[in-house]
Amino acid sequence: MKFLKMLPQRLKMAVVDNPKKVAELIDLVNLPTMLREFMGQSQSSQLNCFRRVWSYVKENNLQDPSNKNVVNCDEKLKSILLGKSKFELTELPVLIKLHFPKKPK
Amino acid sequence: MGKFPQAFRRAAAQSLLKTKTSSPSSAIQEQTPSPNLPYQPQKYSSSKNKPTKNNAPTTKPNAPSIIFDSPNLSDAKSIFNSLISSSRNTPSDPSFYNSILKSFSSVSSLQDSILFLNHMIKTHPPFSPNRYTYHTLLVQSCSSPDEQDLSNVHNVLNLMANSGFPPNEGSTDLALRTLCSCGREEQSIELVKELSEKNSPPDNYTYNFLVRHLVKNRSVSTVDCFLQDMKEFGIKPDLVTYTIMIDNVCNSKNLREATRLLGVLSEEGYKPDCYVYNTIMKGYCNLSHGSQVLEVYKKMQDEGVKPDHYTYNTLIFGLSKSGRVKEAKKYLQVMTELGHFPDAITYTSLMNGMCREGDALGALALLGEMEGKGCIPNSCTYNTLLHGLCKARLLDKGVELYEVMKKGDIKLETGSYGTLLRALCRNGKVAEAYEVFDYAIESKSLTDVAAYSTLESMLKWMRKAREQGLKV
Numbered sequence: 098m099k100f101l102k103m104l105p106q107r108l109k110m111a112v113v114d115n116p117k118k119v120a121e122l123i124d125l126v127n128l129p130t131m132l133r134e135f136m137g138q139s140q141s142s143q144l145n146c147f148r149r150v151w152s153y154v155k156e157n158n159l160q161d162p163s164n165k166n167v168v169n170c171d172e173k174l175k176s177i178l179l180g181k182s183k184f185e186l187t188e189l190p191v192l193i194k195l196h197f198p199k200k201p202k
Numbered sequence: 203m204g205k206f207p208q209a210f211r212r213a214a215a216q217s218l219l220k221t222k223t224s225s226p227s228s229a230i231q232e233q234t235p236s237p238n239l240p241y242q243p244q245k246y247s248s249s250k251n252k253p254t255k256n257n258a259p260t261t262k263p264n265a266p267s268i269i270f271d272s273p274n275l276s277d278a279k280s281i282f283n284s285l286i287s288s289s290r291n292t293p294s295d296p297s298f299y300n301s302i303l304k305s306f307s308s309v310s311s312l313q314d315s316i317l318f319l320n321h322m323i324k325t326h327p328p329f330s331p332n333r334y335t336y337h338t339l340l341v342q343s344c345s346s347p348d349e350q351d352l353s354n355v356h357n358v359l360n361l362m363a364n365s366g367f368p369p370n371e372g373s374t375d376l377a378l379r380t381l382c383s384c385g386r387e388e389q390s391i392e393l394v395k396e397l398s399e400k401n402s403p404p405d406n407y408t409y410n411f412l413v414r415h416l417v418k419n420r421s422v423s424t425v426d427c428f429l430q431d432m433k434e435f436g437i438k439p440d441l442v443t444y445t446i447m448i449d450n451v452c453n454s455k456n457l458r459e460a461t462r463l464l465g466v467l468s469e470e471g472y473k474p475d476c477y478v479y480n481t482i483m484k485g486y487c488n489l490s491h492g493s494q495v496l497e498v499y500k501k502m503q504d505e506g507v508k509p510d511h512y513t514y515n516t517l518i519f520g521l522s523k524s525g526r527v528k529e530a531k532k533y534l535q536v537m538t539e540l541g542h543f544p545d546a547i548t549y550t551s552l553m554n555g556m557c558r559e560g561d562a563l564g565a566l567a568l569l570g571e572m573e574g575k576g577c578i579p580n581s582c583t584y585n586t587l588l589h590g591l592c593k594a595r596l597l598d599k600g601v602e603l604y605e606v607m608k609k610g611d612i613k614l615e616t617g618s619y620g621t622l623l624r625a626l627c628r629n630g631k632v633a634e635a636y637e638v639f640d641y642a643i644e645s646k647s648l649t650d651v652a653a654y655s656t657l658e659s660m661l662k663w664m665r666k667a668r669e670q671g672l673k674v
Contacts, residue, residue: 119651144654148643151636165633186632187665190658 121197132196135177143197147190150174273310279321286326299329300338307342312354315342316361336362337376344380352389352396355381369397375408382415391416391428398435410442417450422459441472445481452485457494460485476502476510483516492524511542518548522555530555543577550583557590565590566599581612589618592625600625604638613647614638620656627660635660 125140133139136149154160154168161167161183168174169183178184178192270278282302286292299322307315316339322329336358343354355377359369369377374397381390394404394412404412409432416425425447429439439447444467451459460482467474479502486494499517502509509517514537521530530552534544549572553565565587569579584607591600600622607614614622619642626635635657642653 118655122651122654144650147654148650151640160633166630186636187661190661191665 121199126197129196131177135173143193146196147193150177150189150193270306270309273314275310275314275317278306278310278314278318282318282322283325292326292328294328296329296332296335299326299331300335303335304338307338312339312342312346312358315339316357331365333362333367333370333372336365336367337373340373340377341380344377344386345384347384347386349386349389352393355389355393369400369402371402371405371408374402374404375411378404378408378412382412385419387416387420391431395431395435398432398437403435403437406440406442409437410440410446413439413443414446417447422451438470441467441475441478444472445477448478448485449481452481452488455485455489457482457485457489474505474507476507476513479507480510480512480516483513483520487516487520487523490520490524492521492526492529495520495524496529511545514542515545515547515551519551522551522558525555525558527552527555527559527561544572544575546572546577546580546583549577549579550586553583553590554586557586557593560594562587562590562594562596562599566603581615584612585615585618588614589621592618592621595625597625597629601634608641608645611645613645614642616648616652616656619648619653620660623656623660627664632661632664 122144123142125142128136128139128141128146132141132146135153136146141149153174157171159168159171159174161169166186167183168186168189170178170181175181177196179195181192184192270281272278292298303315303319303322306318310318319331319335319339323331339358339361340355343358346354359373362369362373374394377397378390378394381387381393390412397403413425413429416428429443432438444463448460448463451457451463464474464478464482467478479498483495483498486498495517499509499513502513514533517533518530518537521527521533534548534552537544537548549568553568556562556565556568569583569587572579572583584603588600588603588607591597591603604622619638622638623635626632626638639653639657642648643650647653648656
């Protein structure tokens with residue numbers, strides 16, 4: 098029961114109200130080379146990149162048939178996600194975020 | 203309607219090409235003439251796609267008008283001159299000239315508008331201005347937001363009186379509404395007092411409009427002051443005024459003031475009607491005071507005021523909100539017996555109450571009952587239920603309902619979206635949560651950012667929980 102109290106109820110509202118965090122998600126960023134090939138464009142936002150990877154997973158049926166929460170990477174995905182051969186969907190936002198380092202002020 | 207001179211057509215045609223030039227010939231554009239004018243040249247039908255200014259005042263459909271986009275007075279004068287000199291049969295209907303004046307006044311200063319009107323009267327005797335002509339000027343004088351005093355308004359009112367159109371109730375109404383829409387509330391109070399002194403007091407509708415506007419935008423003391431001052435002119439608040447004021451204090455949760463006003467209202471010899479009671483009941487609902495809500499209902503019955511549909515909806519909402527679902531259900535029965543058919547709002551309020559009590563299954567059963575009676579649930583109904591089912595850990599039922607919603611293209615609300623995602627993640631159904639995220643964006647239920655950040659924070663929380671060795 099303990100984790101019920103940890104629920105991030107307030108947290109999620111905070112992101113939408115915080116212009117900096119919103120900007121982090123939707124600002125167009127120059128992509129690193131490997132992502133550029135995957136996305137087919139030189140600029141993208143973190144949010145779009147996430148949606149693109151997720152739709153790529155769905156289009157190519159990369160979800161593990163025995164556990165849908167796990168994705169088996171193909172070569173293309175491997176190249177952009179730290180060379181992992183498979184990953185859990187839970188991790189995806191973090192993996193994407195790695196390509197979008199915070200800008201130094 | 204006059205035939206328009208060649209130059210005008212050219213000007214109109216040019217304005218298609220040049221979007222904005224300073225040359226006077228393109229200072230006017232032709233509005234699309236309506237096709238039912240007999241002597242309208244056919245060529246004009248080709249000009250239907252004219253770029254017309256949308257903020258120009260709307261005119262009667264059968265009056266072609268000139269749209270001015272230059273505030274220059276002499277340009278306007280010469281355009282008008284060429285219009286009347288080159289047309290053989292200019293209309294005698296003043297509304298044609300009113301629309302010209304209105305158009306010019308939308309871009310020019312008040313002084314120029316008055317000069318332009320004088321020019322039109324002088325150069326074109328068939329035109330005799332009517333009340334509406336002066337009302338155009340009155341609106342202009344009231345509509346500049348940064349004006350510090352009423353001198354312009356006074357000028358126009360004097361002009362009206364001197365031209366044989368002393369301001370009437372219509373003028374008062376128009377001036378006050380325009381002033382209020384520009385945020386000049388203090389000046390509208392000043393003006394209404396002046397006009398009341400000068401025998402053109404506001405009628406009930408204008409007065410109540412002003413009160414409604416003031417309670418929304420000014421402090422209670424300002425409104426009280428205004429009401430007191432108006433009593434000197436014999437204008438007293440009526441039942442509608444009191445309802446407006448009670449509604450306002452109820453919305454700001456000041457029920458004590460509402461009760462006081464109710465007393466004043468009775469002292470003044472008014473009998474509270476259904477609207478007054480509904481308003482007060484709503485006030486108690488906002489505070490979740492179930493017993494007070496019931497009391498208002500009982501008082502209505504004692505006073506012989508017949509409750510309407512809204513009364514019952516408010517009552518059921520209030521009781522459900524304050525956790526008295528049993529009673530709320532009882533009134534659903536009462537309501538039906540009295541011939542008021544419960545609607546989606548009634549049922550949704552009740553479902554909300556049941557879900558709060560944790561009786562999500564009961565709420566789901568109510569959905570069936572409601573649909574059985576031919577009442578169509580709305581998006582709020584579904585979202586309330588979805589939220590309730592997920593909270594009550596009935597995820598399977600929740601997912602079932604979500605599928606129904608998805609089929610019906612019903613949007614998710616922020617709350618139920620979050621609850622559903624959380625329930626899915628908690629049950630290890632991350633892939634399904636991703637699908638819900640997709641639907642939320644596809645159906646435009648939420649913005650991309652809102653949908654994503656909820657998902658992201660949910661996953662973050664899952665990872666943390668796992669790190670701490672909790673089984674998720």
